[in-house]
Amino acid sequence: MKKILSPWGLLAAGLLLYPIIFSDPFYRDIGAAFLLAAVSASAWNIVGGYAGQVSVGHSMFFGLGAYMPLLFYTLWGWSPIAGIPAGILLSIALALVIGMPTFRLRGHYFSMATIAVAELIRIFFGTWNLVGAAIGLQGPATARAWWDLTFRSELPYYYIFLAVLGILLYVTFAIEHRRFGFYLRAIKASERAARSLGVPVRQTKMKALALSAAFTSAAGSLYAIKTGFIDPDSGFGILVSVQMVIVAALGGAGTLFGPLVGALILVPLQTAANTWFGGGGSGLTFILYGGVIVLIARFEPGGLFELWHRLAPRRWRRARAA
């Protein structure tokens, strides 16, 4: 009984029961959006939060993951599921291409590269007819069988997303408690010191990026399968990258639940903003995002988790005063 009532137990129960309690499609949709944002941000978190390698172009992995399922369907009529592993493999390959040269240089090069490559791919896909150019691709309009994953209700999507989130959180948790996780945090804190202690900095960063890319790709695939549509902007656009960063950073980059907290706050906010401001809302949303990111960077880079730690009574402060 105690285990179920623990914070994690309650969280898990809450997430599991949410769409049943709130069965209106509107709420279920928000729930699915929340999960998707949490998955993307948690994936980014591995390389951006834990290892401190700030990617501002993570949409490249998301977009690849989003395009592959719909491409497999459009070209050969296959189930979109078949495209998921392809997206993951491509994303990992792309991660290697970007990581190998930039991880031996200073951190800024990596960040610059991520922006440039994401843009490059976005423009490129916008001109490539095979992938629908500017128009994009669509998924099955009606389900031919269950494996088309074209459901009319949000419910199945919600639980699929939840399962993926569960896996990702578990993986992150496992990393935190293993050598790999310690090495990631060491690299973030001081690469020079980490090197001097024998940490294989380049390989560790590479692994983190590859892992992050794989999960981000999965998130993209889920998105495309649910919405049934993808185009260069919704796949590779800067909004996608920004969203991942801000959700993770707001909650607390480098913490297990930071991305969840960030998603919990931002997804309902964004939905509300869209409802209030309508179409013009996207401009204001970005202004808001920009402002929030600047504030986080300036005052509390550790996000809400760090803020909470600072405001809550500190054991060490009391001990020193004693």
Place this chain on the structure above:
Amino acid sequence: MLLEAKNVSKAFGSFEAVSGADLAVDEGEIIGLIGPNGAGKSTFFNCLAGDTLPTTGRIVFNGADVTRASPEAHARAGIGRTFQVPATFDDMTVIDNVMVGAFLRHLHRNDARDHARRIVDLTGLRPDQPARSLGTPGRKRLEIARVLATDPRLLLLDESLAGLTPTELRDAIALVRRIHEMGVTIVIVEHIMEVIMTLTKRVLVFNQGRVIASGTFEAVVKDEAVIEAYLGRGARRPPPYPPPQAGEGSSIFPPPHAGEG
């Protein structure tokens, strides 16, 4: 011979920070590197640690050529180092810091943690204290603990005892002595003569990139060249940074630390 550096030189452009420095360290020794500021001892030290690539010369550790080896390779081979400005992992606790070092030889977390705990106890730090709440002396101590966890055969201490109060200094010297007794060979770069006097058996004096004297501390302080180096006699000091040279790339800004990310 555990560590042998032969004819090591490091040039930045046309400025020679280190010229033809030799060093031979037997296992179990404690050696001191001293010299005025800008004399090249830090650059030489960084060559030994793998942070800087020597322009010429060879460095052999335990029979293996480590002249061009990376800092990671140095650590794996058994050479550990501390930093002049402590580079502790401030977001992590003391024990986690030391565990990063321990993980070099221990793959599993529990083994690493046990090993780290023993070392933390040895150095008198509190395991669960956040590294960022430590003052500079605590951070220096943490750095020593952390590198100790990598089981080094040779420990390179970069002014790790600077800026301490007399009591702290005494404790630090005792710690270094304890580490030495555990079988670790030590090379210390230091300005504090008390440390050099009490700990080292042999001292190398640097000036203007060259080793100008070598021997016991007592012998070296009487050496004329050494006295002249410290007190000066119109001796020209090299500029701390190399002036930009034409054709050397037209960046007018100095390059950042190698590997700093």
Place this chain on the structure above:
Amino acid sequence: MVLVQVIVGGLLLGAIYALFSSGLTLIWGMMNFINFAHGEFVMLGMYVALLVVVWLGGGPALFSIAAALALFALGVAIYLSLIRHVIRGPMLAQILSSFGLALLLRYTAFWIFSANFVSLPQTSLAGTLNVGGIFLPIAQLVAGAVAITLTIALHLLLTRTTVGSRLLAVAEDRNAAMLMGIRPDRMQALAWGLSAGAAGVAGALLATAYPWSPSVGETFGLIAFVVVALGGFGSVLGSMYAGLIIGLIQAVSAFWLGAIYKDIVVYGLFVALLWLRPQGLMGKA
């Protein structure tokens, strides 16, 4: 013949790239900080030019100076309120701060000016020069010439003046500079002002010859990255050469491959540079 025209056009545009990129490389060299919002400084310079024309009816000289001053002030303000605080902190905060700033500036511009492309009404630089069969819009010619001059001026400022040597001193060793009576904070604020000002002027120059919208900030920012990567970190002279080269490559790509591909070529070049020669043309290996 047409090719020559394309080449000249590319070089002239490249001169402006050189100018604003030298601002980016200055900050990078001096403070080891990559400003993701630099492209937005250029974009804002363009809008300052527009506002001066619309409100004051000013000419190119007036709005160029206005853009330089306005962005100089903005650069200093940004340094004092934001950069100064994050520069000593974790990398995450540094990158987030300039990235967030870019978003803030870009989408505020979208909100105020809308996403429509605008261009300046006819200025005194209208018309085209016919040089032996090559048609050069006067605006582009003047813009390019002024840009190169200003870039060289910036280089000279840094290398030959007292102010420049003070900036250098702070870049090299903050503490030593302080001991010499130089205030690092002021120098860094000045550097930010110069960097933004250079971008602003470049924007004003661009405005005389090309249409734009708030979206160009992102593109120019990336171009600045490529130029700086090619020219080498901290090297204003390197940015000059690299800017010209990039302008040239871009124009020729557009000519041979089509306009859509010109950006792909430039970004692709950037990725290739990262792989093959990250220290740039003039940096050390």
